[in-house]
Amino acid sequence: MAKKPDVHLVIDGCIQEGKKVYVKGEEYTPPNAELAARLIKAGTIAPIRSPSAQTLLRAQAPGPAAPVTPSAPPAGNNDDLLNQQEE
Structure with a gap:
């Protein structure tokens, strides 16, 4: 039974193999042990x-999304057109 090839991760630079380019953070399986x-x-x-x-991998993993909270307009802001119409 053939041994399953070891999976590696590109950690610096890039590797071109034919038309495929493996960049930092992508999985790469070298064709032979010597090249690996x-x-x-x-x-x-x-x-x-x-x-x-x-x-x-941890650095590339998306973190939890920060909750979006609407901010209140600053007090005394006369640039708001809706407030100017009510006056």
């Missing part, structure tokens, strides 16, 4: 479960 070792040593990719890859 060279890219890891160069700091271009990291195993998906490594601390550096996990840090990048």
Whole structure:
């Protein structure tokens, strides 16, 4: 049974493989172990479960949305056309 290829994450720069370009933050599976070792040593990719890859994934994850609260207009603001019409 063949071993499942290890998934890596591009952590610096980009990798072009044919017409496909893998940029920082994207998953990348190197075609062979030799290339994987060279890219890891160069700091271009990291195993998906490594601390550096996990840090990048957390940084890219969208955080909870901040609640939107309408702000009250400042007191004494005469620039509001609706208030000027009522006067």
